[in-house]
Structure formats: C-alpha cells, structure tokens
Amino acid sequence: MTTVPTRRFRQLATVHSRRNEPMTEVDQLQDLIRSFLRDPFGATGEQAPGWIPAADIEETDDAYILELDVPGLKREDVNIELRDSEVRVTGELKEKERTGLLRRQTRRVGQFEFGITLPGDINPDRVDATLRDGVLTVRLGKATASQPRQVEVKD
The missing domain is CATH 1.20.5 (Single alpha-helices involved in coiled-coils or other helix-helix interfaces)
Incomplete structure (x- = not known):
C-alpha cells in the first residue's frame, strides 16, 4: 500500500x-x-451577492409559495422581480451599529440574492409578499393555463 x-x-x-x-x-x-x-x-x-438565503418553495393548486429566511431584513431593503416564470429576490441585510468590540459574528449580513425558475407561468396580478418574523413569504399565483383541471372521461 x-x-x-x-x-x-x-x-x-x-x-x-x-x-x-x-x-x-x-x-x-x-x-x-x-x-x-x-x-x-x-x-x-x-x-x-454575499450570500443566498435558505428557502422553501411550495406548490399548491393555484400558487407557488416562496419562503426565504432573512432575519432582520426591513421591507425597504428587499426587491422582488418577476419575468415570465422567473423570480429574483435581492436585498441587503445591514449590519447594526455596535458600540463595543465585536468578538464573534456568525449572523449573515450584506447583499443577498435568490433566484428560481418556476415550472409554470405566473399571473403577475396575483402576486403578493409579506415579511413577518424574519421570513419573507412571496405568494405567486399561477396563470390560468398552469392550473390543473379535472378532465371528464366520456364514453
């Protein structure tokens, strides 16, 4: 050997x-x-970008739901762009001012970016976003053509 x-x-x-x-x-x-x-x-x-936030993407019958972990993010520091079936979320978590000596830092700060192409089309009129408890939730309504429908089988 x-x-x-x-x-x-x-x-x-x-x-x-x-x-x-x-x-x-x-x-x-x-x-x-x-x-x-x-x-x-x-x-x-x-x-x-400095980092990519952790994310969950859920698909329901009528929407895609994107949840991003961005603790400390303010509404005015995030941007959400849609293009066809692509979603791009960018922003910046600003570092807080400190009065003492920072001995250790494991929290993420700075610019971030998250992008994804969804498997179906999005209806731009049915998109909304909320920011609560450090989680950015973007609900993207599916376009009518992308929604599943039941097909009746005839004799």
Missing part, C-alpha cells in the same frame, strides 16, 4: 476549534459553490 502525501491547509486548524458550529462551514462551502456556478471566472464585472 502506498501512502500519498497530502497538503494541509491552515484553515483546517480553525475548523477543529469550532466543533459546536459544523453547519457554519457547510453553509460557507455551499455559498462558495453557488457563487462559482453562477460566475466561474469572476468575469462579469458586477459584484456577486
């Missing part, structure tokens, strides 16, 4: 010292992968 030398990174030492925060590294890695997939060479010239 041959042993292959491996290169250790300095960052690994910090991972072991934060044993009670394993998901922080997983979240950071997921954001890095998403960022790379959006712009693999960093050549777009526009600044990439």
Whole structure:
C-alpha cells in the first residue's frame, strides 16, 4: 500500500476549534459553490451577492409559495422581480451599529440574492409578499393555463 502525501491547509486548524458550529462551514462551502456556478471566472464585472438565503418553495393548486429566511431584513431593503416564470429576490441585510468590540459574528449580513425558475407561468396580478418574523413569504399565483383541471372521461 502506498501512502500519498497530502497538503494541509491552515484553515483546517480553525475548523477543529469550532466543533459546536459544523453547519457554519457547510453553509460557507455551499455559498462558495453557488457563487462559482453562477460566475466561474469572476468575469462579469458586477459584484456577486454575499450570500443566498435558505428557502422553501411550495406548490399548491393555484400558487407557488416562496419562503426565504432573512432575519432582520426591513421591507425597504428587499426587491422582488418577476419575468415570465422567473423570480429574483435581492436585498441587503445591514449590519447594526455596535458600540463595543465585536468578538464573534456568525449572523449573515450584506447583499443577498435568490433566484428560481418556476415550472409554470405566473399571473403577475396575483402576486403578493409579506415579511413577518424574519421570513419573507412571496405568494405567486399561477396563470390560468398552469392550473390543473379535472378532465371528464366520456364514453
């Protein structure tokens, strides 16, 4: 059996010292992968968003319901854009002013972006959004053609 030398990174030492925060590294890695997939060479010239909020997408008979976790977000700091069946939510969680020395920060701040293409068309007249308890809920009504309907079978 041959042993292959491996290169250790300095960052690994910090991972072991934060044993009670394993998901922080997983979240950071997921954001890095998403960022790379959006712009693999960093050549777009526009600044990439800092992070992507956790989201749930539910489909009902008449709507798609998008829920984004954005604790601390204010209404005026979010933008929702619709184009055909695409939804794009962008915004910024502003860092609060502090009077003391910040010893540790694990809350996400800065610009964020979430985008998705839904499987059906959206009726732009049946879209609304609410922000409660740190959750942005966007209800996107389906276009009439996208809604399921019962078909009667005849003899």
